Amino acid sequence: MNQESDKKDTLEILLDESANLSINQIKGLLDKMNSAELAHSLESSPPKQRKLLWSLIDNKDEGDVLADLGDEIQQELLLDISNEELSEIVSDLELDEIVDILQQLPENRMKMILGKMSSRDRTRIEQALIYPEDSAGGLLNTDVISVRPNHSIEVVMNYLRAQDELPKNTDKIFVVSAEDLYLGELSITKLLTSDVNLTVKEVMETDITPINDNQDDKEVSTLFERNDLVSSAVVDKNKKLLGRITIDDVVDVIKEDADQNLLGMAGIAEDTFQPPARAARSRVFWLSMNLLTAFLAAMTINIFEDVLKEVFFLAVLMPVVASMGGVAATQTLTIVLRGLTLEQINSSNLSYLFKRELAVSILNGIVLANLIGLITFAWFGDITLALLISAALVINLISSGIAGIFVPIILRRFKQDPAIAGSVVVTTVTDVVGFISFLGLGTIFLL
Amino acid sequence: MNQESDKKDTLEILLDESANLSINQIKGLLDKMNSAELAHSLESSPPKQRKLLWSLIDNKDEGDVLADLGDEIQQELLLDISNEELSEIVSDLELDEIVDILQQLPENRMKMILGKMSSRDRTRIEQALIYPEDSAGGLLNTDVISVRPNHSIEVVMNYLRAQDELPKNTDKIFVVSAEDLYLGELSITKLLTSDVNLTVKEVMETDITPINDNQDDKEVSTLFERNDLVSSAVVDKNKKLLGRITIDDVVDVIKEDADQNLLGMAGIAEDTFQPPARAARSRVFWLSMNLLTAFLAAMTINIFEDVLKEVFFLAVLMPVVASMGGVAATQTLTIVLRGLTLEQINSSNLSYLFKRELAVSILNGIVLANLIGLITFAWFGDITLALLISAALVINLISSGIAGIFVPIILRRFKQDPAIAGSVVVTTVTDVVGFISFLGLGTIFLL
Structure with missing residues (x-):
C-alpha cells in the first residue's frame, strides 16, 4: 500500500x-x-x-x-x-x-x-x-458532553447509548455543577473499565487544571504536548465550562506556528501559489529594509576610501569577511529564536548561552582564521594580508555571536517578533563590523 | 489561572x-x-x-x-x-x-x-x-486492544470492563481474524452508542486503510492531520496487525520536522544548550562551505580590477547589489522549501511558480531599482552610476528568482536536503551574478 x-x-x-x-x-x-x-x-x-x-x-x-x-x-x-x-x-x-x-x-x-x-x-x-x-x-468548540457528579456510571452509560453518535474526538466527558461550573472530568476509557454502580463523583479526575478561555494558543499547544491530551475543558474566570479544545485544532496551531517561524525568518507572509502582485507586496518591505541597511554598510566602506584606493585586494576580500559574519550570526540567531519559541531561554540561563556563543565564535574563529589565512596567502602571497584577514574574521565572528544573542532578545523585549526583524538587524551588524575591522586593520597595517 | x-x-x-x-x-x-x-x-x-x-x-x-x-x-x-x-x-x-x-x-x-x-x-x-x-x-506501539468480528458488543464491553485500565489514547479497538489479520476497527464512542446485541462485524468500520509498517513518518503525520486521527492501526505487507501509532507520537514528528527545517536553513543541528565544542562542530562545516563560496565571489570581483581601480565608488556599492540578491533568493528559496515540505509543488504547477517568481522579481525589481537609483544619485550625484546600479539590481533579482526556484528542486532530485544546502548555493549565485552584472556594466559604461 x-x-x-x-x-x-x-x-x-x-x-x-x-x-x-x-x-x-x-x-x-x-x-x-x-x-x-x-x-x-x-x-x-x-x-x-x-x-x-x-x-x-x-x-x-x-x-x-x-x-x-x-x-x-x-x-x-x-x-x-x-x-x-x-x-x-x-x-x-x-x-x-x-x-x-x-x-x-x-x-x-x-x-x-x-x-x-x-x-x-x-x-x-x-x-x-x-x-x-x-x-x-x-x-473552543461547544460540542461537549457534560454530566452531573451524583449520577451513577450506569446512568451515564445509558445516557451515552441513547445518543446517535458522540462528537468527534470525544475521549472524555466533563463533570459540572447545576450552575455549569467545572468540577472534574471522566475519560471514556475510565468509564468503560469502572464498576457501573459507582457514581461519577467517585470515578472522576479532579487534579487536571482546565484551560482558561483567555490563555494564549501557544500555551494551549504546550499543555497538550506536555500532557499528551486529546481534548481539554475550557472555562471562564469563574470556572464555568464554556466548551472544549481538541487535538486536531492544536495540531493546526503547531503547524501554523512552525510555518510562520520559517517564513518570518525570510521576511515573508504568503501562501505558496499567491499571485505575483500579492507575493511581491509580501516581500518588498523586507527587501527595502535590507536596501537601507546595505547602504549603511556601503557608507562604512566609503570611510576607508584611502586604503581601498591604495590596496585594491582589500576590495576583493572585504565581502568574504562580511559574508562569514552574516552566516555565523544567522546560526546564533536561529538557535536563540528556537530557544525562545520553545521557552527554553530565560534570565537564569542567558549568561551561559552568551558565554557559550562567545566560546563557539572563538573556536570556529580559530579554525576558520587558519583556513581564510591559508587561502589568502595562497592567492596573494602576502603574509600581512593573510594575518589581517584572519584577525578581522575572528573579530567579526565574535560580533556575530554577540549580535545573534542580544538582537532577538532585545527585539522581543520591545514586543517585536525577533523571527522577522532579527535577520536584517544581525546581518547589518556583521556587515558593518566586518568592513570596519578588515578595512580598519588594513588602514593601520597596510597604509 | x-x-x-x-x-x-x-x-x-x-x-x-x-x-x-x-x-x-x-x-x-x-x-x-x-x-x-x-x-x-x-x-x-x-x-x-x-x-x-x-x-x-x-x-x-x-x-x-x-x-x-x-x-x-x-x-x-x-x-x-x-x-x-x-x-x-x-x-x-x-x-x-x-x-x-x-x-x-x-x-x-x-x-x-x-x-x-x-x-x-x-x-x-x-x-x-x-x-x-x-x-x-x-x-508503533504494541499496546493494542483487538477483538474478533463475531463477538457481540456486549461481550466486548464486558471484556473491556474486566481490564484495570485501557492503554493511553485508546480511541478505537481493532478487529482481527484468528490469524491476527486486520479486518476493521471500532471506535470507542461507536461502541458506547451501539446496540449491545449487535456483533462487532455489524458495527465495525472497514473503509479505513491502516498504515503500512514501512511508510515514511512524514506520510504518517499527513494521514493523521488530514483525517484528524487519534490513533491508527499499523499492519505489515500481509495485513497482519502489528500495533498502533498514536497522535502524541505524531505531534512529536511534526515538531521535530519543523525544528529540523528551521535549523537546517541555518546549516546547524544542535540542541539549544549544547556545550561549545559540540555546538562549534555542528556549525563549522556550513561556515567552511560559505568561506569557499565567498572566495568564489571574491574571484569574480578580482576580474574587474581595472574598473574598480578606476571608479572607487563601485567598490563601495557592489555589496549592496549582492546583498539584495541574497535576501530575494532566500525569500524564493523559503517559499519553495515550504511548498516542497507541504508536498504542494509538483511537475504540473512548477511552471506557474517559475513564471510567478520571475514576475515578482521584475515587480520588486522596478520598485527597488527606483529606490536604489534615487539613493545612489542623492549620494554620488552621478546619473550613469544610478542607472547602472538599478539595472544590475534588476538583473540580480531575476537571477535570485531563478536560483531560488531551481536550486532546491535540483538538490532534491539529487537526494540532497534542499533546506541545508540550498541557502549557501543560492547566495553564491546571487553574489556572483550581483558582482558580474554591476561591475560588468561599470566596465562597459564607466571605463
Missing part, C-alpha cells in the same frame, strides 16, 4: 493542464478526496486552476474545505462567495471553524452574514467572536 | 544559580513536575546544571523523562548511565520509546542492554529495531 504516492499522482494529474481533463473527469477525481485532501489540492493550485477546482467541489463539502484552508486562500475565495451562499456554507461547521472564517471578513460583511443566521446561532457565534484568534477561546 | 507562567517561574527559579537553592528545595520543585516538564527543564539547562538536575530526578521518572528528551540530550545523558541502570530505566517504557533510546547507543552497548532483558522483551524490541527511525514501524 502506498496511499500517499497515489494521492500525489491524483494531484499531479488534476493540475496537469496538458492532460486536458474533461470537467467530469476532474469531478471524478475530486469526489474521491476528503475535505483535507481537497483543501490541499486548492493550496497546490495556481490561482486560475484554484477557482476552477473550487467551482467543481461538491456544495456539501465547501464548508469543510474552506475551514481546512490557510487564511490567505480563505480570504481569496471568500471574495467570490455571496453572503447568502456563505451563511449556508458555514452553517454546518464547528463553532471554531465558523469563527475562523468570519474573522477573515470585513466588519460589515461579517454583520450581514450573522444577520442571516438564526438568533441562537448568532448569539453563540458572537460570543465566540469576542476572543482573539490566537486565544484558547478562539479554538 | 495562569499555569504556563507559573511553570516558567518554577523553571527560572530552578535554574537561577544566584538563588542558591538547597538540594531539598530543588527536589521539591522537581517533584511537582510531570515527565514532560522535567524534560523541558533539562533541555533548558546548561550542561552542568543539567547533570545536577538529572541526578535529582526521582528514579521512577527517569525513563519517561529520558523518552521525552531530544536526541542530542538523550545521547549526552546516556553516557553517564550504566548498562544495568539503563535496562532497568527503560523497562517500563512504551516500545517505541525504548527503541528510540536504544537507537542512540553504539551497537555493542545496545546488545549488552538487550542481553539483560527477558527473552520476551528482547524479541519484541529486536523486531521493532529493524525499522528505520523515520518509518511508521519506528513509531
Whole structure:
C-alpha cells in the first residue's frame, strides 16, 4: 500500500493542464478526496486552476474545505462567495471553524452574514467572536458532553447509548455543577473499565487544571504536548465550562506556528501559489529594509576610501569577511529564536548561552582564521594580508555571536517578533563590523 | 489561572544559580513536575546544571523523562548511565520509546542492554529495531486492544470492563481474524452508542486503510492531520496487525520536522544548550562551505580590477547589489522549501511558480531599482552610476528568482536536503551574478 504516492499522482494529474481533463473527469477525481485532501489540492493550485477546482467541489463539502484552508486562500475565495451562499456554507461547521472564517471578513460583511443566521446561532457565534484568534477561546468548540457528579456510571452509560453518535474526538466527558461550573472530568476509557454502580463523583479526575478561555494558543499547544491530551475543558474566570479544545485544532496551531517561524525568518507572509502582485507586496518591505541597511554598510566602506584606493585586494576580500559574519550570526540567531519559541531561554540561563556563543565564535574563529589565512596567502602571497584577514574574521565572528544573542532578545523585549526583524538587524551588524575591522586593520597595517 | 507562567517561574527559579537553592528545595520543585516538564527543564539547562538536575530526578521518572528528551540530550545523558541502570530505566517504557533510546547507543552497548532483558522483551524490541527511525514501524506501539468480528458488543464491553485500565489514547479497538489479520476497527464512542446485541462485524468500520509498517513518518503525520486521527492501526505487507501509532507520537514528528527545517536553513543541528565544542562542530562545516563560496565571489570581483581601480565608488556599492540578491533568493528559496515540505509543488504547477517568481522579481525589481537609483544619485550625484546600479539590481533579482526556484528542486532530485544546502548555493549565485552584472556594466559604461 502506498496511499500517499497515489494521492500525489491524483494531484499531479488534476493540475496537469496538458492532460486536458474533461470537467467530469476532474469531478471524478475530486469526489474521491476528503475535505483535507481537497483543501490541499486548492493550496497546490495556481490561482486560475484554484477557482476552477473550487467551482467543481461538491456544495456539501465547501464548508469543510474552506475551514481546512490557510487564511490567505480563505480570504481569496471568500471574495467570490455571496453572503447568502456563505451563511449556508458555514452553517454546518464547528463553532471554531465558523469563527475562523468570519474573522477573515470585513466588519460589515461579517454583520450581514450573522444577520442571516438564526438568533441562537448568532448569539453563540458572537460570543465566540469576542476572543482573539490566537486565544484558547478562539479554538473552543461547544460540542461537549457534560454530566452531573451524583449520577451513577450506569446512568451515564445509558445516557451515552441513547445518543446517535458522540462528537468527534470525544475521549472524555466533563463533570459540572447545576450552575455549569467545572468540577472534574471522566475519560471514556475510565468509564468503560469502572464498576457501573459507582457514581461519577467517585470515578472522576479532579487534579487536571482546565484551560482558561483567555490563555494564549501557544500555551494551549504546550499543555497538550506536555500532557499528551486529546481534548481539554475550557472555562471562564469563574470556572464555568464554556466548551472544549481538541487535538486536531492544536495540531493546526503547531503547524501554523512552525510555518510562520520559517517564513518570518525570510521576511515573508504568503501562501505558496499567491499571485505575483500579492507575493511581491509580501516581500518588498523586507527587501527595502535590507536596501537601507546595505547602504549603511556601503557608507562604512566609503570611510576607508584611502586604503581601498591604495590596496585594491582589500576590495576583493572585504565581502568574504562580511559574508562569514552574516552566516555565523544567522546560526546564533536561529538557535536563540528556537530557544525562545520553545521557552527554553530565560534570565537564569542567558549568561551561559552568551558565554557559550562567545566560546563557539572563538573556536570556529580559530579554525576558520587558519583556513581564510591559508587561502589568502595562497592567492596573494602576502603574509600581512593573510594575518589581517584572519584577525578581522575572528573579530567579526565574535560580533556575530554577540549580535545573534542580544538582537532577538532585545527585539522581543520591545514586543517585536525577533523571527522577522532579527535577520536584517544581525546581518547589518556583521556587515558593518566586518568592513570596519578588515578595512580598519588594513588602514593601520597596510597604509 | 495562569499555569504556563507559573511553570516558567518554577523553571527560572530552578535554574537561577544566584538563588542558591538547597538540594531539598530543588527536589521539591522537581517533584511537582510531570515527565514532560522535567524534560523541558533539562533541555533548558546548561550542561552542568543539567547533570545536577538529572541526578535529582526521582528514579521512577527517569525513563519517561529520558523518552521525552531530544536526541542530542538523550545521547549526552546516556553516557553517564550504566548498562544495568539503563535496562532497568527503560523497562517500563512504551516500545517505541525504548527503541528510540536504544537507537542512540553504539551497537555493542545496545546488545549488552538487550542481553539483560527477558527473552520476551528482547524479541519484541529486536523486531521493532529493524525499522528505520523515520518509518511508521519506528513509531508503533504494541499496546493494542483487538477483538474478533463475531463477538457481540456486549461481550466486548464486558471484556473491556474486566481490564484495570485501557492503554493511553485508546480511541478505537481493532478487529482481527484468528490469524491476527486486520479486518476493521471500532471506535470507542461507536461502541458506547451501539446496540449491545449487535456483533462487532455489524458495527465495525472497514473503509479505513491502516498504515503500512514501512511508510515514511512524514506520510504518517499527513494521514493523521488530514483525517484528524487519534490513533491508527499499523499492519505489515500481509495485513497482519502489528500495533498502533498514536497522535502524541505524531505531534512529536511534526515538531521535530519543523525544528529540523528551521535549523537546517541555518546549516546547524544542535540542541539549544549544547556545550561549545559540540555546538562549534555542528556549525563549522556550513561556515567552511560559505568561506569557499565567498572566495568564489571574491574571484569574480578580482576580474574587474581595472574598473574598480578606476571608479572607487563601485567598490563601495557592489555589496549592496549582492546583498539584495541574497535576501530575494532566500525569500524564493523559503517559499519553495515550504511548498516542497507541504508536498504542494509538483511537475504540473512548477511552471506557474517559475513564471510567478520571475514576475515578482521584475515587480520588486522596478520598485527597488527606483529606490536604489534615487539613493545612489542623492549620494554620488552621478546619473550613469544610478542607472547602472538599478539595472544590475534588476538583473540580480531575476537571477535570485531563478536560483531560488531551481536550486532546491535540483538538490532534491539529487537526494540532497534542499533546506541545508540550498541557502549557501543560492547566495553564491546571487553574489556572483550581483558582482558580474554591476561591475560588468561599470566596465562597459564607466571605463
